[in-house]
Amino acid sequence: MNKFETLLKEKMSEESFQKLAALKNEKVMDFVGTFAEHCDPKSIYVCDDSEKDTQYVREQALAKGEEHTLANSKQTIHWDGYGDQARDKKNTRFMVYKENMDKMASLNSIEYEEGLSEIMGIAKGIMRGKDAVVLFYSEGPTQSPFTIPCVQFTDSWYVAHSENILYRTAYSHFLNMKDEEKDDFFRFIHSAGELDENGCSVNLQNRRIYMDTQNNIVYSMNAQYAGNSVGLKKHSMRLAINKSGQEGWLCEHMFVMAVVDKKKNRKTYFCGAYPSACGKTSTAMIPGEQIVGDDIAYFRNINGEFRAVNVEFGMFGIIKDVNEQDDPVIFKNLMLNQEVIFSNVLRGKDNKPYWLGMGVDAPDEGRNHFGEWKKGVKDANGKEVGVAHGNARYTMRLDYLDNIDKAGFEAKDGVKVEGVLYGGRDSDITVPVEESPNWKDGILIKAATLESETTSATLGQEGVRTPSPMANMDFVSYPLGSYTMNNIKFGESVKATPKIFSTNYFMRGKDGNFVTSKLAKKVWLHWAEGRIHGEYEAYDTPTGKIPHYEDLKALFKEHLNEDFSKETYDYLFTFRCTKWTDKLERTKAYYKKMDPNTPKEIFDYWDAAIAKINKAKEKYGDLILPGAFKG
Incomplete structure (x- = not known):
């Protein structure tokens, strides 16, 4: 019996616990159990690869106010807090063992024990009263020489929804792992932390993204902007670059x-x-x-050939200046009623999204990352707030695009x-x-x-x-x-x-x-x-x-x-x-x-x-x- 079994059964439905137990993976169980105990969420939902679970994540993101509906029923909009709309480079740091600090000094590092103490201090009880979710993904196609399995534990259903669009679900991959493979996966623990009335992270002064490349785990706390919170994107990339350097391939x-x-x-x-x-x-x-x-991209030498995969299943793109003339393929897809998450753009009174450089006249009022917005409104520093943030984004599946190379995408x-x-x-x-x-x-x-x-x-x-x-x-x-x-x-x-x-x-x-x-x-x-x-x-x-x-x-x-x-x-x-x-x-x-x-x-x-x-x-x-x- 795993030491966390009793705790996990208390915080999970029987169905969720059985999904976790079916993996027969002690490292997964210990990861989820450790942070269930330390972060103390009210409940934990475990996702498999089913459409039922994918749909549940979407519904929860809306029900909890992390996303909102738009005129196109399959599209949603998310707003990050006013100070949380770009990557936090200052507080994104590598946790490095003391003996390696000298050679990593130029890469914004923190000594391992110091970093672990700080991030675990911030994480203590951070999910209290919140519902969390555990998801399984793959970097690259599943069941492939390129596959890197990943586990995400988060209290943000927007993050979970984003990752469901951006990455291939891999519960089945974990289920079919051989015993010798079961220790080799990336782990991500994330919390948006305390939220304000708009559902945005409050304690930005304690925003930390700490990466442990030695043990392939990333801690992200008090962050919502996807570049800081979606573990499988650039956080995973840093882990993969380190891993590839040790193993003789490239990320x-x-x-x-x-x-x-x-x-x-x-x-x-x-x-x-x-x-x-x-x-x-x-x-x-x-x-x-x-x-x-x-x-x-991941590169591997396969039978003497230089071969590459796209790590991702979707795209998290900057939406500024995406318009019908300059980006016709993307713009067309953003206008269709299909699953897209818009972030930090304007939702007009017509319930449609508007962004900078869209090539369409935007309304003079609506809701955006600032809150209720009117043309000419200024922030606390006296700076006029635009229609949308300059780093506003769209999250969308790549296989929506007419110009996708389907054979290469799935190879x-x-x-x-x-x-x-x-x-x-x-x-x-x-x-x-x-x-x-x-x-x-x-x-x-x-x-x-x-x-x-x-x-x-x-x-x-x-x-x-x-x-x-x-x-x-x-x-x-x-x-x-x-x-x-x-x-x-x-x-x-x-x-x-x-x-x-x-x-x-x-x-x-x-x-x-x-x-x-x-x-x-x-x-x-x-x-x-x-x-x-x-x-x-x-x-x-x-x-x-x-x-x-x-x-x-x-x-x-x-x-x-x-x-x-x-x-x-x-x-x-x-x-x-x-x-x-x-x-x-x-x-x-x-x-x-x-x-x-x-x-x-x-x-x-x-x-x-x-x-x-x-x-x-x-x-x-x-x-x-x-x-x-x-x-």
């Missing part, structure tokens, strides 16, 4: 998509990493191509990846598309050097470049140098290593405007796809290979019916020597700051690249036109 902040060449009846899979606001979702959703996943062995894209926001250095000569070069010259450039509209200071190696720095959970080396080793371990390409959609002309339209990314993508299949010649540069003008001219005409001038081509694809050596020096400085133990071979590689660029500068000048460089 990356990447989309997975299929580039479709209808003329040749060909489908080529790409993955891509882009810092926030640098084109990640818009690339994954390029019209005419197909999407497998928009956010997180238990994943899809074979042939191209990997890395793109930042860069007004004056990186060309729109460039191929790396090999995998290691791609990781160190394209991925590790990624930067995102601020604009005057966002921060008031233009041109500040934020380093973002692999577009993953918020989630890397072990030292950056080791993480980079693991990326190199994994790519070199497969027989058919994918080609790596850099992209940059943000090159500005002398007038300060973007040189190409948003749609040009389709051209850069199809050139990369053609290179994978040996269809285009390329010019060398000191950092890789770039397209010939004639090929791009034809691609612009074929895909966009646009003319592409030689003058524009020369400007976009000029190699800028000093700009590039400065970029590499910034990367070196960042790595030294973030991980003083970064392997010397990484710095040696960058020094060799700087020497190569300087040699080219001496021979060809600071600005090297396409085709001029001869190696």
